[in-house]
Structure formats: structure tokens, C-alpha cells
Amino acid sequence: MAGFSDKSILVLGGSRGIGAAIVRRFAADGGTVTFTYAGSKDAAEALAAETGAKALRVDSADRDALVAAVAAQGPLDVLVANAGTAIIGDPLTFEPDAVDRMIDINVRAPYHAAVEAARRMRDGGRIIVIGSVNGDRVPFAGAAAYALTKSAVQGMVRGLARDFGDRGITVNSIQPGPVDTDMNPADGPFADQMRGFMAIKRYAHADEVAELTAFIAGPHGAMITGSMQTIDGGFGA
Ligand code: NDP
Numbered sequence: 001m002a003g004f005s006d007k008s009i010l011v012l013g014g015s016r017g018i019g020a021a022i023v024r025r026f027a028a029d030g031g032t033v034t035f036t037y038a039g040s041k042d043a044a045e046a047l048a049a050e051t052g053a054k055a056l057r058v059d060s061a062d063r064d065a066l067v068a069a070v071a072a073q074g075p076l077d078v079l080v081a082n083a084g085t086a087i088i089g090d091p092l093t094f095e096p097d098a099v100d101r102m103i104d105i106n107v108r109a110p111y112h113a114a115v116e117a118a119r120r121m122r123d124g125g126r127i128i129v130i131g132s133v134n135g136d137r138v139p140f141a142g143a144a145a146y147a148l149t150k151s152a153v154q155g156m157v158r159g160l161a162r163d164f165g166d167r168g169i170t171v172n173s174i175q176p177g178p179v180d181t182d183m184n185p186a187d188g189p190f191a192d193q194m195r196g197f198m199a200i201k202r203y204a205h206a207d208e209v210a211e212l213t214a215f216i217a218g219p220h221g222a223m224i225t226g227s228m229q230t231i232d233g234g235f236g237a
Contacts (some may be wrong), residue, residue, distance in 0.1 A: 013083025
């Protein structure tokens with residue numbers, strides 16, 4: 001495959017989980033891929049060696065470092081803002097700083113990265129933010145703070161799609177339901193409850209989300225913009 005062979009692609013948060021699957025998908029299709037990570041140095045180096053992608057240690061919560069890293073990539077064809085964290089539980093017990101850090105990583109980082117990427121993105125570029133079906137539906141307790149970050153992504157992509165549409169740049173969110181990763185393992189303590197909300201009662205594989213990402217980033221995605229592409233096994237149905 002060589003569908004992305006002339007494309008420059010940046011994936012924020014690519015060392016593990018869904019982001020790593022997205023790095024693999026674009027690299028397999030010939031893309032020139034750079035990805036960021038924060039804590040998982042060994043995983044990042046292993047993925048870089050496996051795929052030929054370039055790994056950069058950049059904490060998405062550090063706005064200045066993030067913006068500088070995006071700018072340093074030069075003209076991008078595709079930005080995927082995947083890095084995210086989830087704080088789930090009793091909000092009365094949360095550390096406020098931890099909640100604010102999640103908002104920094106899940107909301108502020110994709111916004112500032114998208115705007116910086118758009119400054120020099122080629123016409124017809126793609127900006128994709130990995131949101132969550134929890135931006136639409138929160139059928140269990142303990143997810144208010146996480147859900148607010150994913151709902152914020154929805155407004156962001158609608159607005160930025162309007163801002164950059166005249167250059168043919170599309171801006172979309174991909175909204176997974178439960179996906180088997182370190183964040184939400186298919187054998188974790190909440191997995192049976194999560195499957196109970198789904199029409200197709202299995203966790204998605206990260207590569208299924210990566211495949212949808214590649215479609216949105218590819219030539220057939222040119223008229224998809226300002227949209228939420230949900231891939232959730234019917235969690236939100
Ligand atoms: P994982 O926890 O498995 O992986 C998270 C990835 O994001 C890692 O590569 C991690 O890198 C990176 N990351 C986290 N914080 C930062 C940071 N501050 N700076 C840079 N990179 C960072 O999560 P998933 O793969 O499951 O989730 C990926 C995205 O998908 C998130 O936005 C999440 O909200 C969303 N999502 C996931 C679902 C699921 O069921 N798994 C469902 C719906 C949405 P490192 O370890 O190096 O810090």
C-alpha cells in the first residue's frame with residue numbers, strides 16, 4: 001500500500017493504544033509519520049523502530065512545547081490529535097489539578113495544535129481529533145469531567161471546519177466507544193458494564209479505529225468535515 005506515500009503526518013499521543021495503531025496504519029501505507037508521547041519512552045522507541053516513524057517526547061499539557069513541535073514539522077497533510085487521559089470516578093474525590101490537567105491534554109492541546117498546524121497545512125489537509133462517544137452519551141456515573149472534554153471537542157471541530165473549509169482542510173472528530181487499550185482494557189473491572197451498553201457486545205480493536213482514521217484522512221474523506229464519526233458498536237444508539 002502507498003496511499004499516504006507523499007503525506008506528512010503528525011500523531012499526538014502515538015506511543016500506545018489507539019495512537020500507536022494509527023501510527024502503524026499510516027506508516028504501512030507509506031506515510032512520513034511523526035508521533036509524540038509523554039511517559040512511555042520504551043514503547044515509543046520500539047514503535048519508531050518497528051514503523052520507521054519519528055518519536056518526539058512532547059507533553060501535550062505543555063502548550064508552548066506542543067505548539068513549537070507542531071510548527072517544527074513544517075507543512076503537514078494530516079494532524080491526528082489522539083493524546084488523551086481519562087479520570088473516572090467520584091468527582092467529590094478528584095484532585096482539581098488532575099482534572100485541569102485532563103482538560104489541558106484533551107481540549108486545550110488539540111485546539112492549539114490544530115490551529116498551529118493549520119497555519120502552514122497544505123490545502124486539502126486533514127485535522128482529526130480523537131473524541132469519544134461520551135461526548136454524546138454518559139450512561140454511567142463518574143465520567144462528567146471526561147465527558148466535558150469530549151463534548152468540547154465537538155464544538156471545536158464544528159468551528160474549525162468553518163474556519164479552514166475554504167482551503168479544503170477538513171476537521172473532524174472520531175468518537176470511539178470502548179476500545180481495548182491500557183486506558184480501558186477489555187478485561188478490566190468496568191468492561192462488562194461497558195459491553196452492556198453496546199449493541200455489538202465486544203470492545204473494538206485499536207486498528208478498527210485506525211482504519212476509520214485513514215479513511216477520513218484519505219481522498220474519499222474530502223467532503224466529510226465538521227462531523228463526529230462514531231465507532232462505538234452501538235454504545236450511543
Ligand atoms: P491509552 O492510555 O492506551 O494511550 C494514550 C496515549 O496518549 C499514549 O500514547 C500516551 O503516551 C498519550 N498521551 C497521554 N497523555 C499524553 C500527554 N500529556 N502528552 C502526550 N501524549 C500523551 O489510551 P487510548 O489509546 O485508549 O486512548 C486514545 C484516545 O482515545 C484518547 O483521547 C481517549 O480519550 C480516546 N478514547 C478511548 C477509548 C477507549 O475505550 N480506549 C474510548 C473513547 C475514546 P505516553 O504513555 O507516552 O504518555
